[in-house]
Ligand SMILES: Nc1ncnc2c1ncn2[C@@H]1O[C@H](COP(=O)(O)OP(=O)(O)OP(=O)(O)O)[C@@H](O)[C@H]1O
């Protein structure tokens with residue numbers, strides 16, 4: 001839960017799309033991993049099931065006023081994986097991340113076209129409940145941004161907004177979220193203290209716990225470790241690897257070594273376009289596009 005739902009999103013002008021029936025309903029995260037297809041194709045009995053696609057964009061454009069920041073981006077993000085987005089400063093990484101939970105709506109003058117889906121549902125459909133969308137698609141930013149409240153109240157914040165009042169339930173869910181964010185052991189005896197007294201790395205894990213508390217399906221992370229020291233960075237990287245068992249993680253990073261360490265898939269962007277996406281090791285060792293090769297070998301950016 002990152003957005004203050006009392007903030008009214010500014011109107012987003014949407015280019016008209018042919019209407020399409022909504023896809024299968026987003027039924028919450030499947031904790032058991034990708035489901036097998038209901039009717040396997042003949043001869044496909046022994047093939048691994050196709051990964052479930054949690055997030056998808058199709059020919060997605062985004063304009064800030066006259067400036068087109070995303071150009072026909074088509075990307076699929078499988079469930080229970082870490083997908084990294086890399087590319088030089090200003091190429092549109094944060095903008096793309098924010099498209100998935102409509103955080104860009106909060107910026108005046110934003111226009112979008114094309115399609116963004118969460119579990120097959122059109123994120124930009126007029127009927128989309130944006131508060132619910134942001135519960136399902138949590139976000140963690142570059143600089144840890146805990147509220148000036150206690151550790152407990154930070155993690156309980158979104159739950160209280162959702163109407164959870166029962167003290168026992170709040171305590172159980174705060175503990176579970178802090179455990180999942182690998183912070184519980186460090187804070188269990190000081191949950192009433194200010195979150196601002198935590199170290200930067202602890203604050204970032206607290207922000208992750210705050211996002212996890214409302215049971216999202218997706219965690220968007222925008223350079224989550226770039227303000228942290230190497231030890232705290234390593235903890236965030238370990239955490240991303242642990243969390244993918246339960247969540248779908250999309251992480252922006254400037255650090256190609258980090259992308260290589262933590263991600264299953266990597267997407268390379270340049271000047272608003274998605275140049276290449278593929279299995280991380282393959283993208284770094286055998287890029288298909290010359291532009292990708294030039295970037296990963298340090299010729300620009
Ligand atoms: N709020 C905004 N209003 C207008 N233009 C914006 C806004 N945010 C980003 N842009 C522009 O959109 C383009 C993409 O910006 P974005 O922040 O998505 O890039 P980025 O890849 O995340 O860069 P960085 O690596 O520096 O964080 C840039 O040209 C940027 O100037």
Ligand SMILES: [Mg+2]
Pocket residue numbers: 093094095222
């Ligand atoms: Mg950015």
